[in-house]
Amino acid sequence: MNGNEMKVGLLGLGCVGCGVIRALSRNQEEIERRAGRRLNIVAACARDLNKERDCDLDGIQLTQDPQQVVDHPEVDVVIELMGGIDPARELILRAIDQGRPVITANKHLIALHGSEIFAHAEQKGVNIAFEAAVAGSIPIIKNIRESLSGNRIEWIAGIINGTGNYILTAMEEEGRPFAEILAEAQRLGYAEADPTFDVDGTDAAHKLTILASIAFGIPLSYDHVHVEGISDITSENIADARSLGYRIKHLGIAKRAGEGIELRVHPTLIPRSRLVANVAGVMNAVVVKSDAAGAHLYYGAGAGGDPTASAVIADLVDVVRTLTTDAENRVPHLAYQPHALSDIPILPIGQVTTACYLRLQAIDRPGVLAAVTDILGGLGISIEAIRQREPDIQGADGSVPVILLTHEVPEDRMDQALSRIEELDDIVAPVQRIRIELLK
Amino acid sequence: MNGNEMKVGLLGLGCVGCGVIRALSRNQEEIERRAGRRLNIVAACARDLNKERDCDLDGIQLTQDPQQVVDHPEVDVVIELMGGIDPARELILRAIDQGRPVITANKHLIALHGSEIFAHAEQKGVNIAFEAAVAGSIPIIKNIRESLSGNRIEWIAGIINGTGNYILTAMEEEGRPFAEILAEAQRLGYAEADPTFDVDGTDAAHKLTILASIAFGIPLSYDHVHVEGISDITSENIADARSLGYRIKHLGIAKRAGEGIELRVHPTLIPRSRLVANVAGVMNAVVVKSDAAGAHLYYGAGAGGDPTASAVIADLVDVVRTLTTDAENRVPHLAYQPHALSDIPILPIGQVTTACYLRLQAIDRPGVLAAVTDILGGLGISIEAIRQREPDIQGADGSVPVILLTHEVPEDRMDQALSRIEELDDIVAPVQRIRIELLK
Numbered sequence: 001m002n003g004n005e006m007k008v009g010l011l012g013l014g015c016v017g018c019g020v021i022r023a024l025s026r027n028q029e030e031i032e033r034r035a036g037r038r039l040n041i042v043a044a045c046a047r048d049l050n051k052e053r054d055c056d057l058d059g060i061q062l063t064q065d066p067q068q069v070v071d072h073p074e075v076d077v078v079i080e081l082m083g084g085i086d087p088a089r090e091l092i093l094r095a096i097d098q099g100r101p102v103i104t105a106n107k108h109l110i111a112l113h114g115s116e117i118f119a120h121a122e123q124k125g126v127n128i129a130f131e132a133a134v135a136g137s138i139p140i141i142k143n144i145r146e147s148l149s150g151n152r153i154e155w156i157a158g159i160i161n162g163t164g165n166y167i168l169t170a171m172e173e174e175g176r177p178f179a180e181i182l183a184e185a186q187r188l189g190y191a192e193a194d195p196t197f198d199v200d201g202t203d204a205a206h207k208l209t210i211l212a213s214i215a216f217g218i219p220l221s222y223d224h225v226h227v228e229g230i231s232d233i234t235s236e237n238i239a240d241a242r243s244l245g246y247r248i249k250h251l252g253i254a255k256r257a258g259e260g261i262e263l264r265v266h267p268t269l270i271p272r273s274r275l276v277a278n279v280a281g282v283m284n285a286v287v288v289k290s291d292a293a294g295a296h297l298y299y300g301a302g303a304g305g306d307p308t309a310s311a312v313i314a315d316l317v318d319v320v321r322t323l324t325t326d327a328e329n330r331v332p333h334l335a336y337q338p339h340a341l342s343d344i345p346i347l348p349i350g351q352v353t354t355a356c357y358l359r360l361q362a363i364d365r366p367g368v369l370a371a372v373t374d375i376l377g378g379l380g381i382s383i384e385a386i387r388q389r390e391p392d393i394q395g396a397d398g399s400v401p402v403i404l405l406t407h408e409v410p411e412d413r414m415d416q417a418l419s420r421i422e423e424l425d426d427i428v429a430p431v432q433r434i435r436i437e438l439l440k
Numbered sequence: 441m442n443g444n445e446m447k448v449g450l451l452g453l454g455c456v457g458c459g460v461i462r463a464l465s466r467n468q469e470e471i472e473r474r475a476g477r478r479l480n481i482v483a484a485c486a487r488d489l490n491k492e493r494d495c496d497l498d499g500i501q502l503t504q505d506p507q508q509v510v511d512h513p514e515v516d517v518v519i520e521l522m523g524g525i526d527p528a529r530e531l532i533l534r535a536i537d538q539g540r541p542v543i544t545a546n547k548h549l550i551a552l553h554g555s556e557i558f559a560h561a562e563q564k565g566v567n568i569a570f571e572a573a574v575a576g577s578i579p580i581i582k583n584i585r586e587s588l589s590g591n592r593i594e595w596i597a598g599i600i601n602g603t604g605n606y607i608l609t610a611m612e613e614e615g616r617p618f619a620e621i622l623a624e625a626q627r628l629g630y631a632e633a634d635p636t637f638d639v640d641g642t643d644a645a646h647k648l649t650i651l652a653s654i655a656f657g658i659p660l661s662y663d664h665v666h667v668e669g670i671s672d673i674t675s676e677n678i679a680d681a682r683s684l685g686y687r688i689k690h691l692g693i694a695k696r697a698g699e700g701i702e703l704r705v706h707p708t709l710i711p712r713s714r715l716v717a718n719v720a721g722v723m724n725a726v727v728v729k730s731d732a733a734g735a736h737l738y739y740g741a742g743a744g745g746d747p748t749a750s751a752v753i754a755d756l757v758d759v760v761r762t763l764t765t766d767a768e769n770r771v772p773h774l775a776y777q778p779h780a781l782s783d784i785p786i787l788p789i790g791q792v793t794t795a796c797y798l799r800l801q802a803i804d805r806p807g808v809l810a811a812v813t814d815i816l817g818g819l820g821i822s823i824e825a826i827r828q829r830e831p832d833i834q835g836a837d838g839s840v841p842v843i844l845l846t847h848e849v850p851e852d853r854m855d856q857a858l859s860r861i862e863e864l865d866d867i868v869a870p871v872q873r874i875r876i877e878l879l880k
Contacts, residue, residue: 023590023732033657033780034589036768131587137733139587147571147579149474150463150753217473275718275739292463293577293750299715299737310733313590321769328476329761340473 005038006320009069010060011091012081013046016105016132018055019305020079020312025056035317043072054305070095077319079312080104089113096126101323103315105132105308111206111222114213118333125327129315134207135160135284137307138300139314144214144288145335151290153215155255157268157439158286159279160207162302163191163198164230164250168267169280172238172247178231190282200229201250201265208252212263215254215288216344217336221263224346228266237359237434240403241269244385246357247277248434260347269357269436276439287439295439350412355384355436358404360421361395361429368426369402375420382407399428405436445478446760449509450500451531452521453486456545456572458495459749460519465496475757483512494745510535517759519752520544529553536566541763543755545572545748551646551662554653558773565767569755574647575600575724577747578740579754584654584728585775591730593655595695597708597879598726599719600647602742603631603638604670604690608707609720612678612687618671630722640669641690641705648692652703655694655728656784657776661703664786668706677799677874680843681709684825686797687717688874700787709797709876716879727879735879790852795824795876798844800861801835801869808866809842815860822847839868845876 010017024031024039032038043061045068063069070078070091078095080102082088088109095102096117104110110117110133121128131141135158144153159165163185170181182199185191197203209222230250241248246269255262270277275297279285284302289295301307322330332338362368369386376383384405406414418431450457464471464479472478483501485508503509510518510531518535520542522528528549535542536557544550550557550573561568571581575598584593599605603625610621622639625631637643649662670690681688686709695702710717715737719725724742729735741747762770772778802808809826816823824845846854858871 019732027590027592027731030592030657031590033776034585034772036772036777138736139583142582142587143579145474146758147582147754148750149757150467150471150750152467152470217470275715278715278718290750291467292459292746292753294741294747295739296578297737297739299735299739301734306732307734310588310590310730313732314587317589318586321765321771324769325761325765329764331761332474332476336473337476342473 005040007040007042007074007076008316009072009075009078010041010044010081011066011069011078012083013044013053014081015305016308016312017044017081018053019309020081021055021057023306023309023313031313031317035320037320039316039320042074043069045069066091067094070098070100075100077101077103077316079316080106081312083108085109085112089117092117092128093120096121096124099124099126101127101129101319103129103312103319105130105312107133107203107206107210111209111220114210114220119338121333122327122338127319127322127330128333129319130210131315132308132311134210135286136300136302136304137310138284138286138298138302139311140211140286140298141214143296143298144211145331148288148290148293151292153288153290155253155289156211156215156286157251157253157276157437158208158211159249159276159284160252160286160302161198161204161250162282162284163195164204165279165284166190166282168230168233168238168248168250171233171235172242175235177235178233199231201227204250204252204265208254208263208265211252211286212254212261214335216256216261217334217340217342218261218344219341221346224263226264226266226349226352230267232432233267236401237432240359241357244405245272246270246436247272249277251437253437257347257353260345260351262352263346264349264352267434269434270439274439350410350415352411353408354411355408356406356414357434357436358406359432360402360404360427361399362402363398363426363428364400365426368424371424371426372402372421375417376406379413379417381409381413381417397428445480447480447482447514447516448756449512449515449518450481450484450521451506451509451518452523453484453493454521455745456748456752457484457521458493459745460521460752461495461497463746463749463753471753471757475760477760479756479760482514483509485509506531507534510538510540515540517541517543517756519756520546521752523548525549525552529557532557532568533560536561536564539564539566541567541569541759543569543752543759545570545752547573547643547646547650551649551660554650554660559778561773562767562778567759567762567770568773569759570650571755572748572751574650575726576740576742576744577750578724578726578738578742579751580651580726580738581654583736583738584651585771588728588730588733591732593728593730595693595729596651596655596726597691597693597716597877598648598651599689599716599724600692600726600742601638601644601690602722602724603635604644605719605724606630606722608670608673608678608688608690611673611675612682615675617675618673639671641667644690644692644705648694648703648705651692651726652694652701654775656696656701657774657780657782658701658784659781660774661786664703666704666706666789666792670707672872673707676841677872680799681797684845685712686710686876687712689717691877693877697787697793700785700791702792703786704789704792707874709874710879714879790850790855792851793848794851795848796846796854797874797876798846799872800842800844800867801839802842803838803866803868804840805866808864811864811866812842812861815857816846819853819857821849821853821857837868
């Protein structure tokens, strides 16, 4: 450290990078009163230095070469906000080699290469902080790693992608279809030009990977997350859910179950009375259920320049505080001591047990419902509710939608049931299945 | 520290003390995998050692004399769960003298004597942790002190007394009056035998004092909190609020306003669409609005043995981690460096500005409403809505309730208006006023 000043190198001058520069400048006095020292960005890099930016770069040494920032002789700590795997990975490893702590918002990198990065950091006694990688401004990493350290965590369920939640909320509020809302979200800047990762669940799976690891003390297991997106959700599904007292949310769920851990991202029916069901628009929220604390919910902005900068600066202050701590007394990167990770298996989706919402398109003829309930009953799947939609929404082929809610059933058994139901002559379309979680 | 084991002395074996013992035992392995060491309670005290308790005291040296625990030669850290001012205060100061960190859940003591305790601790380089003092299991102290360190905090609004929230929720859901619900809550154990501090706002004021100090970097200012309880809230108020799209919650509010800070605990109308309006029963929730992160909400159990134990153990692990840190690199007790506290004034309630709900009992005669609106208009108070209740709820004296919602108005001006309104011949009872907060 340089006396009473902490000098920071910043990789990336996008919306979060500018948010960090703005907040450090605007709140300089507040931060110094808390941290007991000044935090100054001395060097920063960006691909395009001539771009118009919404932050004041005066006094910051600018370069297009990120290595110059990492290697800058005055830099005490590096903030990585470039995103993506390369060159972020190499740059972080290089900073570690030089004994410099790194703060990153890079969920993609941490979910896929965190183990390598943390192992290297631990070997060098260097701290890597990544609060901003999950749920933007919400301090969910700190809450799970530190505030629940006396608990056995049972499950986590989170709305951890703001774009997806914006789309589902707008579909419900405006009754318009997915594609229309997505296009509008892109026009308004709520969705990226390429929204693939937001819509197909990849982004949420990155974040869930990190949350599950720190909650259960398991290695980062991105490849084992079952991932489904929201693009197949229809206005009819949302209306069905509503009429049954539920709302559809795109959740990341990590849960202890039997002999393993469930890791899954998918649209989910949850009771409207749950607080998390009322999280609307681009906001994020994570529910954590643990044995002593019970259910916690943490709510806030999950993205955006200023909110994400809030998490980055909190990490910066934390890292400064621990610079003089013995590395072994710091909070472990993945919450558990590196030698104490568990090898509890991640369950394949077939072994996951949930209640289900089913939407069948059936020819309105006597006997079809009996055939369906026979198949379900034969497989030991009990039915919670059946609703047949009014004939006025009968299809051209004389079919009507039938909505079924089942009790809890293992996924592989439900798969069997669905393939048998779809073989029935009077079932004219693939069955839609959406899992239900009561979040109790 | 004793090698790889941390030895703990426990003052108080009530419901939280037993919760701590149970969780440390049940989750011993989880905690050790995180903290890298074992946490063992070696000594504990209670007034009555023969009482039946819901925890296993085997292996714990028991005494009726708390000093023996504080002075115990093996104890590394002391947990104070006795509550009250004396002798907790002396015992904590004594532990500090011996260089032993203290974890406490004692909001009353911290709100009133925290400054003395922290000053003494800082002088001795000893850490005092008090997460459990506010909102039970919710890590609100850590979130404000650490996770929002890059922000300028604008306001805090919290449901920070579970008993009060239980009563208001039950009054709304069951349509029964305050006294009846309170009596039932006492029978069920949700309210204490002496519920005074919960019902009159004192308990919430203790907690708000602590929150405001760490949010704004001001000294603990319990004496300056404006406190109102919930015992005057009627079923009619709750029904009025409901019909207008609001819910009544007992909030602790700390807010930057003009040249000062507002500190107040009172029943508040908040829009039902706000997430915090949907926090029901004994649960707690705190909303924090800050300039970079935006609005955060933290929700969880605010009391109870196990939930509070969760916060105590998190503090215990944190304290262990910082035992080898230079004291000046730790998170300051009140979030801001002790020399950097602000002398920004706490505003007297007369200078607080809020919108208001008013309930008048007026003789149903032409001209009375005009007289009321004249008074308000003359004082520059603009009216958002007026509702006159149906004549079928006319009183024996021919009076009917009139509900008014006003726009924002300074409290002292509203006081003037109310005393003039109450002087009107046709106003037959004191006007009820409940403040409104939009929490935007």
